[in-house]
Amino acid sequence: MNPPRGMRDFLPADKARRERVLAIIRERYRAHGFDEIETPVMEDYDRLHAGIGGDNEKLSFSILKRGMDAESIRAAADNPAALADLGLRYDLTVPLARFYATHRASLPTVFRSIQIAPVWRAERPQKGRYRQFVQCDIDVIGDASANAEAELMVASLDVLDALGLEGGTIRVNDRRALDAMLDVFGFAPDERPGVLITIDKLDKVGPSGVVAELRDRGVTARAVDAFAEYLARPASQRSFDEVGIRAALPAGIPAEVVAHLVDLGDTVAAARGGAVPLVFDPFLVRGMGYYTGTIFELAHPSVDYSLGGGGRYDGMIGRFLGQQVPAVGFSIGFERIVDLLPDTAADGERSIVLVHDRDVSTAQLLSLKTALIAGGARVRVERRAKNMKALLERSAADGYASFATVNVESTPETLEIKPLA
Template identity: 85%
Template sequence: MRDFLPADKARRERVLAVIRERYRAHGFDEIETPVMEEYSRLHAGLGGDNEKLSFSILKRGMNAEAIRAAADDPAALTDLGLRYDLTVPLARFYATNRAQLPTVFRAIQMAPVWRAERPQKGRYRQFMQCDIDIIGDASARAEAELMTASLDVLDALGLEGGSIRVNDRRVLDAMLDVFGFVVEERPGVLITIDKLDKIGPSGVVAELRDRGATTGAVDALAAYLDRPSSAPSFDEAGIRAALPTGIPDEVIAHLVALGETVAAARGADAPLVFDPFLVRGMGYYTGTIFELAHPSVDYSLGGGGRYDGMIGRFLGQDVPAVGFSIGFERIVDLLQDAADTGERSVVLVHDRDVPLSTLLALKTALIAQGVRVRVEQRAKNMKALLERSAADGYASFASVGVDTTAESLELRPLN
């Protein structure tokens, strides 16, 4: 959990403003949910490993004897927890407010979440998530809207050239079935397959053998991984060529429709890459899954997928849903040297004898013109004062004496 100095905070707010503006331009509406949810909801088996990282909140009013009696049962000790993502709160929000929402609801959530991580570079215990979700649309159009909006965000931030890796959990299930993995071992098999980029095909096969996975299935997967291959085109022929026989036609048709829809929005060279071994770890995904990539880094800048079964857990009936989360912290790190947005800003450096009325009159006049203004008394070390002002995002400064007027004010650049 971090403090942010003024320059860092200003940069973060500029990035948030771009993300918010572009998502709103694509027809999404912003909502807000509480930072806390019920313990039972956060631990309903929907959050995968994130549930283990949840910060729980001790029940109020428990005495020492009650705490000792419940010490071995977290559910008896706690009734609330800090949200570890924005998807579970959204599902609860929709179930609660459905009657007041449109049939197809497009939501923006931009808020902090908390996980009890081991702090390290790129991993924080409090961090910002920027999510867009579409609830109520089961077609490929929903995924396409999420993808085009998120690629538009990257472009608007100056990170052109992004691409999206796409797969479908139904493809993974069908492939594991074709290879011969039994149902009980598939969650562990997917965990290993998810390491393909890090340990390579031989590492995946070796780990599966060490895990005691079905021998014939591992052999079939090894043969499949060893086959000559190239990056598949995102059309029916390319997708089928990248998969073993036996994948349901309706799943392939969904992916093809997705590719065609994104191509219509982004042009013939739509930046989609079919990756039959993209897994993503969240257990609530039921269909399409995707990750946002950029050539400047070797890690994803966001991702998401379809989670048609989650809202039904709260509502009592299934509602199709799909979401995309921008990796805000990673994007901010990429943009840490980005220039200011061109905001008009000035530091008024005044002599000690300048009347307060003169200073405030000058400040008010500049603010009325849309200028951001800071007032500073002249210091012995003017270099340090001006450097700090520049670091805080100010673009110019002006000296103010007892006779200075708004008309005679001379602005000079800080850089």
């Protein structure tokens, strides 16, 4: 009796742990001036497949139209759009764009949103990859400056600090720099989507593997030669300033792109007390097709994978409004982060299990329980068992930190509360 593949049940202790982490994320994001919204789990099929969701559109769960009989289903079998009119959201960015287009008149000029909710993708289930998972997104809509990206980065680094994961850094690039770089090397416009897919594998297959795959793709040979020469250059300075950024890029990158990145670094450094927890990575790609400018990924030294990411998507909301609206977002990888954190079951919470004898009345138990709750405790009542060790171990596994035995003479003042651990 398992849940559907790629989806999970959560026992009480797991659920409580997840909620504690979510509470910290919410609290820190709200402290930075972001406001939480909620959108439906479903959106129109056409909106989810409008060409703005990248490869995730292929992973969308569609919902069969109501009232279709067998004959109409067979007739539409080769046309998914004729079979479905709704779908489960595969991310929170497309719903946010639709939300903003719907409610723009009621929102501030610069809107800072929080969305924390489950999304669904028809992934092939494997370790760390699920078909239902929680996303924690913050977005800034209406600000085209580097200040918007800086706000997202500072708030997200603050979340890591609050969760006890200090030392996080953010890898940064710009899709405009990537496009200019491919232009400098000489890749044709129609070759670039495939070239970016290959470049995105640099961490996995290394420079020689990337160059070999580009040659196998049959793209412009002179461009591959120029790119190979660029990869073979001596390691450049890694500082996140104009010197470091220009040293990491070939000549010919637009000055306004470099200036935007430098401004971003200066702003984050000021907010973080002078340190710049940013790393410029000219090969960071991120696969979402709607990114138009700065892109970034959250890293932590304890793991070799990202803990979140995002970027600027200035063109998406314009699809719904008919006019350009600047927007940038950051998504924390909640499922990855919650697995990294130690199991701090009690988290400072006063939680007590009252283990009572058979002859203790319900009235006395509820009176004791009510008094402890009024004092700020979380209380569970359990009848004394023959195997007390098993009872106490289960209580500890459920997140309780202490216990007290109750007899007919017990009062709130005489209870002897002992730690479970």
